[in-house]
Amino acid sequence: MADIAFHGAAGTVTGSRYLVTSRGAPGGDGDERVLVDCGMFQGSKELRQRNWEPIPFDVTELPFVVLTHAHIDHSGMLPRLVRQGFRGAILSTLATFELCRLLLMDAAKLQEEDAAFLNRKGLTKHTPALPLFDARDAERTLERFTTRPYEEWTDLPDRIKVRFRNAGHLLGSATVEMAIQEGEGRTTLLFSGDLGRYDVPLNPDPEPPPQADYIVLESTYGDRRHPQESLYDQMTQLVHAAMKRGGILVIPAFAVGRAQQVIYVLNSLMRQGRIPDLPIHLDSPMAVEATRIYAAHPAEQEARGELTARNVISHSTVEESKALNSFHGPGILISSSGMLTGGRILHHLKRLLPDPRNTVALVGYQAAGTQGRYLQDHAPFLRIHGQEVPSRAAVADLCGFSGHADTDELLRWLGALQEKPKTIFLTHGEPEAAQALATTLQQRQGQVTLIPKMGEVATL
Numbered sequence: 001m002a003d004i005a006f007h008g009a010a011g012t013v014t015g016s017r018y019l020v021t022s023r024g025a026p027g028g029d030g031d032e033r034v035l036v037d038c039g040m041f042q043g044s045k046e047l048r049q050r051n052w053e054p055i056p057f058d059v060t061e062l063p064f065v066v067l068t069h070a071h072i073d074h075s076g077m078l079p080r081l082v083r084q085g086f087r088g089a090i091l092s093t094l095a096t097f098e099l100c101r102l103l104l105m106d107a108a109k110l111q112e113e114d115a116a117f118l119n120r121k122g123l124t125k126h127t128p129a130l131p132l133f134d135a136r137d138a139e140r141t142l143e144r145f146t147t148r149p150y151e152e153w154t155d156l157p158d159r160i161k162v163r164f165r166n167a168g169h170l171l172g173s174a175t176v177e178m179a180i181q182e183g184e185g186r187t188t189l190l191f192s193g194d195l196g197r198y199d200v201p202l203n204p205d206p207e208p209p210p211q212a213d214y215i216v217l218e219s220t221y222g223d224r225r226h227p228q229e230s231l232y233d234q235m236t237q238l239v240h241a242a243m244k245r246g247g248i249l250v251i252p253a254f255a256v257g258r259a260q261q262v263i264y265v266l267n268s269l270m271r272q273g274r275i276p277d278l279p280i281h282l283d284s285p286m287a288v289e290a291t292r293i294y295a296a297h298p299a300e301q302e303a304r305g306e307l308t309a310r311n312v313i314s315h316s317t318v319e320e321s322k323a324l325n326s327f328h329g330p331g332i333l334i335s336s337s338g339m340l341t342g343g344r345i346l347h348h349l350k351r352l353l354p355d356p357r358n359t360v361a362l363v364g365y366q367a368a369g370t371q372g373r374y375l376q377d378h379a380p381f382l383r384i385h386g387q388e389v390p391s392r393a394a395v396a397d398l399c400g401f402s403g404h405a406d407t408d409e410l411l412r413w414l415g416a417l418q419e420k421p422k423t424i425f426l427t428h429g430e431p432e433a434a435q436a437l438a439t440t441l442q443q444r445q446g447q448v449t450l451i452p453k454m455g456e457v458a459t460l
Contacts, residue, residue: 001022001023001182001459001460002020002021002022002023002180002182002187002459002460003020003021003023003457003458003459003460004018004019004020004021004189004214004216004425004457004458004460005018005019005021005056005057005455005456005457005458006018006425006427006452006453006454006455006456006457006458007019007056007057007454007455008037008039008041008454009037009039009073009218009427009428010427010452010453010454010455010456011430011431011434011451011453011454012041012043012047012430013043013073013220013365013367013428013429013430014039014040014041014042014043014047014073014367015039015040015041015042015047015050015051015073015077016036016037016038016039016068016073016074016193016427016428017035017036017037017038017039017077018035018036018037018191018216018427019033019034019035019036019057020033020034020035020036020160020178020180020189021033022157022159022160022180022182032063032156032157032158032159032160033057033061033062033063033064034063034064034065034066034156034157034160034162034178035062035064035065035066036065036066036067036068036176036178036191036216037065037066037067037068037074037075037191037193038065038067038074038075038076038077038078038080038081039071039072039073039074039075039076039077040072040073040076040077040107041073042072042073042339042341042367042370043339043367043368043369043370044368044369045369047369051077051080051132052132055080055081055084056455059081059084059085059086060085060086060087062081062086062088063088063089063156063157064088064089064090064091064156064157065078065081065086065088065089065090065091066090066091066092066162066176066178067090067091067092067096067100068096068167068173068174068175068176068191068193068194069092069096069099069167069169069170069172069173069174069193069194070092070096070099070100070102070103070170070172070173070256071103071170071194071254071256071257072103072107074193074194075096075100075103075104076103076104076107077132078090078100078104078141079104079107079108079132079133079134079137079138079140079141080132080133080137081141082133082137082140082141082144083133083137086144087144088144089144089145089146090141090144090145090146091145091146091147091148091154091156091162092145092147092148092172092174093147093148093149093150093164093172093173093174094147094149094172095171095172095293095297096147096172096173096174097142097145097147097172098172098293098297099170099171099172099256099290099293100142100145101142102256102286102289102290102293103256103286104138104141104142105135105138105139105142106286107133107138108131108133108134108135108137108138109135110342111131111132111133111134112131112134112135114129114131115128115129115130115131148163148164149164150163150164150165150166150174150207151163151164151165152164153179158181159180159181159182160178160179160180160181161178161179162176162177162178162179163176163177164176164177165177165207165209165210166204166206166207167192167193167194167195167196167206167207168195168196168197168198168203168204168205168206168207169193169194169195169196169203169206169257169403169404170194170196170203170256170257170403171257171293171294171297173193173194173196174193175190175191175192175193175195175206175207175209176190176191176193177189177190177210177212178190178191180460187213187214187460188210188211188212188213188214189212189213189214189215189216189460190209190210190212190214190215190216190421191215191216192209192215192216192217192218192413193218194218194220194403194404194428195217195218195404195405195409195410195413196403196404196405197226197402197403197404197405197406197409198405198409198412200231200261200400201231201232201261201264201265201268202260202261202264202265202303203261203403206405206413208413208416209413209414209416209417211417211418211419212421213421213422213460214421214422214423214424214425214460215414215421215423215424215425216424216425216427217410217414217424217425217426217427217437218404218405218410218427218428218429219410219426219427219428219429219433219434219437220365220404220428220429220433221402221404221405221406221407221410221429221433222407222410222426222429222433222434222436222437222438222440223407223432223433223435223436223437224406224407224433225406225407225408226399226400226402226406226409227399227400229400230400231265231398231400231401232265232268232269232274234398234400235265235266235269235275235398236269236274236275238359238361238396238398239266239269239275239276239278239332240275241359241394241396242358242359242361242394243276243278243330245356245357245358245359245394246329246330246357247328247329247330247352247355247357247358247359247393248327248328248329248330248331248332248333248352248358248359249331249332249333249358249359249361250333250335250345250348250349250352250358250359250360250361250393251332251333251334251335251360251361251363252335252336252337252338252339252340252345252349252360252362252363252372253287253334253335253336253338253363253364254336254337254338254364255284255286255287255290255336255337255338256286256287256290257290257403258338258363258364258401258403259282259284259287259290259291259334259336260287260290260291260294260303260307261401261403262334262363262401263280263282263291263306263307263312263334264303264306264307266278266280266332267280267305267306267307267309267311267312268306270311271306276330277311278311278330278331278332279311279313279331279332280311280312280313280331280332280334281313281315281324281327281331281332281333281334282312282313282314282315282334282335283315283320283321283324283333283334283335283344283348284315284334284335284336284343284344285316285317286336287334287335287336288314288315288316291307291308291312291314294307295307295308321344321347324348325351329357329358333348333352335348338363338364338372339364339365339366339367339370339371339372339373340370340371340372340375340382341370341371341372346371346384346385349382349384349389350384350385350387350389352393353382353389353390353391353392353393354389354390354391354392354393355392355393356392356393356394357393358393358394359393359394359395359396360375360393360394360395360396361395361396361397361398362375362376362395362396362397362398363398363401364401364402364403365402365404368430371383371384375391375395376395376397378391378395379391407436407437407440410437411440411441411444414441414445420445420446420447420448421447422448423448423449423450423458424441424447424448424449424450425449425450425451425452425458426438426449426450426451427451427452431451434451435451437449438451
């Protein structure tokens with residue numbers, strides 16, 4: 001018998017964390033456990049506080065973590081796991097490891113800086129305030145990685161094996177197929193991770209799913225459909241409108257994945273003559289390094305010319321970032337974070353958001369409670385660094401840039417299955433999105449679906 005415990009991404013989009021346990025027979029072999037993803041909760045204060053809650057299982061007895069991809073809401077608590085005693089192996093694709101090396105060290109730096117700020121300002125109930133994890137924890141985490149190629153089975157303990165397939169969401173992203181041997185029988189699970197879209201620039205289509213008894217499926221956009229207009233057409237219209245206003249096109253973008261996709265689309269359009277030749281200022285040390293990883297990775301050689309073109313001006317140091325205060329356009333400024341939860345983008349928006357000549361383009365999911373969601377909902381001002389900054393710039397929402405499959409694309413991916421799974425567990429979505437997708441699957445396909453609650457354990 002086996003079960004799955006939902007310790008994250010249940011009833012919310014972030015904090016992906018699923019513990020699979022294969023129960024040993026009485027008097028026989030013991031239980032075997034595998035954790036799929038170990039992500040950080042992001043968004044509202046209530047969600048972020050969950051990162052400080054005790055890990056609800058014994059990490060010292062956990063031999064394996066299998067990682068779907070590098071984004072922090074899937075990988076960001078790995079250093080915390082190591083800090084609390086995890087000594088097992090972390091399995092991922094090679095590209096996921098390369099991106100995690102970048103993301104986890106940056107996350108540790110932010111944790112240390114936040115703790116130092118609270119201590120310096122006396123804004124903590126704890127003496128002293130401590131980070132969730134530090135750079136040494138992140139370094140020890142990276143030492144535990146072992147990489148595996150797509151399509152190749154890997155035996156974990158005696159009864160469990162896994163393999164990766166390309167999820168099309170991010171460089172190195174994967175769905176995880178898991179097979180659990182139980183006596184003469186076998187139970188199969190499939191974790192979608194973050195499922196990418198079809199026919200989008202830079203990212204490949206998600207690989208068709210293998211047959212599985214149970215599927216853990218993301219539902220980020222389970223209640224909506226992305227615009228059918230091509231990303232190239234959307235961006236063409238946006239750039240022309242922004243330049244007509246006479247200011248700067250500001251694009252808050254996730255440093256890993258989205259920034260590279262935006263640069264690729266912009267330079268493709270410039271090369272085709274559909275938009276004017278413009279400077280693209282990339283102001284994010286992480287995005288600069290991630291772009292280098294993308295351009296150097298064998299799977300992305302086709303994109304190298306667009307990502308490393310001469311008009312892409314990288315800003316890594318603080319001094320280079322501050323120099324952009326004298327930049328008034330015309331041109332494009334890409335900076336992170338994509339949800340406006342921190343980073344250099346906030347400094348730029350303090351200067352640029354009150355000016356109606358400028359345009360801010362949102363190109364990714366904006367979680368509830370983030371500044372990005374407030375801007376998406378047309379808030380009259382944003383509170384940045386303790387100040388109320390008026391929002392007078394034009395705000396555009398390019399939903400087509402989302403890295404997540406929408407309702408139709410999720411159904412298309414599932415449509416490759418010859419038989420319905422016994423159950424589909426819907427996770428990684430806000431309640432309305434998950435419920436909408438559950439209703440669609442039940443009405444159209446008669447599919448048994450469950451929307452697990454945080455901490456719920458389902459017997460397979």
